[in-house]
Ligand code: ATP
């Protein structure tokens with residue numbers, strides 16, 4: 001029997017209601033009062049003031065399903081476990097219960113025949129091993145042992161894996177313990193672990209024990225109020241239950257069938273393109289569907305939105321989907337989600353209109369850019385497309401660098417990526433200086449504004465720098 005997304009959302013909420021939690025609604029994907037990040041990346045995000053001690057009107061035990069967007073994962077999209085949009089089910093203790101209840105309840109929910117009923121031998125867990133700034137989380141380890149997990153797979157891992165804080169760097173944070181499903185993949189070697197990245201272990205739940213507040217100076221101050229913050233990815237827990245990938249559940253079935261109707265290529269032949277188109281369109285729908293009036297632009301959330309749409313269009317082209325196809329795929333997304341997120345229903349017309357308009361704008365620059373690209377490919381510098389030219393394609397014609405790279409690969413032409421990056425950095429420094437000038441003596445949150453601008457443009461280049469071996 002395959003579990004559905006509807007079933008799992010309902011079970012999760014019911015379980016935590018029975019444990020005395022009040023249900024709160026999902027906050028917007030655009031953070032309300034937080035200039036340090038562009039999008040809500042986790043369920044705890046809208047709760048930061050309450051984690052720091054403010055009284056929440058619904059009490060000290062909360063639960064919900066939160067819409068999340070993580071653009072840092074954009075290069076992972078197409079693998080088996082990452083999406084740029086996903087739903088995070090969460091439960092919180094605001095100075096109420098702590099490690100014992102949290103871990104025991106997670107275990108009960110995951111393994112009890114009344115709830116998810118996942119066989120215990122298929123579960124692995126990780127615990128913080130400790131370092132100079134904070135001790136090893138022996139307490140969590142012992143709680144897991146008492147539940148029987150020490151006879152199974154349990155791993156101590158460093159801060160990079162078992163410590164959680166908000167994306168904005170400062171704020172409530174602490175050690176966490178994570179729950180993984182052990183897939184059918186063999187161990188990749190003697191050091192195989194949830195941190196090795198081989199895919200044997202799929203993370204689906206993270207329980208964070210927030211005992212600290214990280215200050216701007218990088219100090220960890222103990223919080224007066226000890227909190228629990230957990231996040232379970234809906235797409236991931238469906239993998240734990242049904243097997244397969246985050247793209248295999250009912251959440252994507254009708255979206256993929258729509259793509260298949262519009263394309264001449266089957267999913268089996270182009271799984272990555274299918275996944276990217278489905279994922280990016282879904283995320284764009286949720287950004288446009290929020291009541292914040294974000295539309296495609298060259299700054300902040302609007303820039304990310306533009307980039308997602310254009311990247312989706314580029315991949316749709318690989319599937320021979322005709323112009324206008326994206327809006328059609330977006331209606332399939334809205335159809336799937338509108339009962340759970342009614343804002344998509346009320347914003348349906350706007351979502352479709354904006355997608356059509358952005359796709360049309362992109363097609364126009366694309367046609368011009370392709371002509372420019374053709375010119376470049378017959379006037380190569382040192383046998384390759386030089387960096388300045390690649391930058392012009394980006395700057396003037398709005399070509400995402402991936403698109404230029406794909407076109408070049410198709411025609412077996414090399415690109416001077418280092419030259420491109422150099423141009424890009426220079427451009428960024430100039431616009432940074434420009435922004436600083438513009439905000440001087442004006443807006444108080446100047447640094448946050450420019451930081452946002454950077455995050456957005458930065459993302460595009462992270463992958464590239466990885467390719468070049470800079471990080
Ligand atoms: P990963 O290591 O797989 O990238 P993470 O450690 O970054 O995940 P957390 O910050 O711990 O994830 O978020 C809590 C939960 O949210 C994860 O356990 C997972 O179930 C889910 N999740 C995180 N990132 C994604 C994503 N990009 N797509 C789908 N689900 C995700």
Ligand code: MG
Pocket residue numbers: none
């Ligand atoms: Mg991650």
Ligand code: MG
Pocket residue numbers: 203
């Ligand atoms: Mg992780």
Ligand code: MG
Pocket residue numbers: 178203206
């Ligand atoms: Mg995690």
